[in-house]
Amino acid sequence: MPPPGAPELRGDCADCFGLCCVALSFSAVEGFPSDKGAGEPCGHLRDDFGCAVHRELRPRGYAGCATYDCFGAGQKASRHTFGGVDWRQEPATAPAMFAVLPVLRQLQELLHYLAEARALPAAHPLHTELARVYGLTERLTLADADTLLVTDVARHRAEVVAPLLARAAELARGTRPDGRTGRGAGPRRLRGADLSGARFTGADLRGADLRGARLIAADLRGADLRGADLIGADLRGADLAGADLRDTLFLTQSQLDAAKGDSTTALPPRPVRPAHWGTAP
Numbered sequence: 001m002p003p004p005g006a007p008e009l010r011g012d013c014a015d016c017f018g019l020c021c022v023a024l025s026f027s028a029v030e031g032f033p034s035d036k037g038a039g040e041p042c043g044h045l046r047d048d049f050g051c052a053v054h055r056e057l058r059p060r061g062y063a064g065c066a067t068y069d070c071f072g073a074g075q076k077a078s079r080h081t082f083g084g085v086d087w088r089q090e091p092a093t094a095p096a097m098f099a100v101l102p103v104l105r106q107l108q109e110l111l112h113y114l115a116e117a118r119a120l121p122a123a124h125p126l127h128t129e130l131a132r133v134y135g136l137t138e139r140l141t142l143a144d145a146d147t148l149l150v151t152d153v154a155r156h157r158a159e160v161v162a163p164l165l166a167r168a169a170e171l172a173r174g175t176r177p178d179g180r181t182g183r184g185a186g187p188r189r190l191r192g193a194d195l196s197g198a199r200f201t202g203a204d205l206r207g208a209d210l211r212g213a214r215l216i217a218a219d220l221r222g223a224d225l226r227g228a229d230l231i232g233a234d235l236r237g238a239d240l241a242g243a244d245l246r247d248t249l250f251l252t253q254s255q256l257d258a259a260k261g262d263s264t265t266a267l268p269p270r271p272v273r274p275a276h277w278g279t280a281p
């Protein structure tokens, strides 16, 4: 298994046919400056598949592009699934190529989480099983386009990957940041809860189960989130200024990029501090 953050688990726009800039739709109501339909190339996509406004995405209103992470699906679809032949050279392949991207992205995201789980010291008893499921999932990503398009990713996630990640998280959350054992100090089971706009200023959320929680624009300033499980949590616009996110589980770069923070937000070694937050003290 590759380590978390390995090149094959991160988007590499230079090795991709600009797939997310064509395949995916966006709209003004989602915070983009205009509407774009799925399968329609963005007007800023260059002939070499680079982005003409890459350095100024946020000021131009493309925060959604700045926070998107394909987990390596773009280059895998471009180079492996479609053998390096792009949709401009072979327009007939375009519909399949664009349809494959979201399928591959979901699978690559699962690989990312499995690699993260493998790196948790407390998950050591699960290493063999994590490697087996990683291999199983990776094999799915290497299938041809027709097979990918009928792959039941939701079932694979629900029946194979999610239970294993939950076990890894339980093991990790069972070791509290203060070294004592137990379910963690997080008092609330907030899994999947809609906490949009909620006020958690200075809250003790250590070890909390926040899997899939909607924390859009939540006030988490100064909150202690050490050891909290944030897999799939929606942190768009959440204010993490001064919050402690060291040892959080399954925190992704796009979650951080979509949130607000400042130089006092304490982060794990990975992901990296978003440039628009400012620098650490």
Ligand code: SF4
Residues within 6 Å of the ligand: 020, 021, 022, 042, 043, 044, 045, 046, 050, 051, 052, 053, 054, 062, 065
């Ligand atoms: S603005 Fe740039 S990154 Fe966003 S969709 Fe358009 S070309 Fe792609």
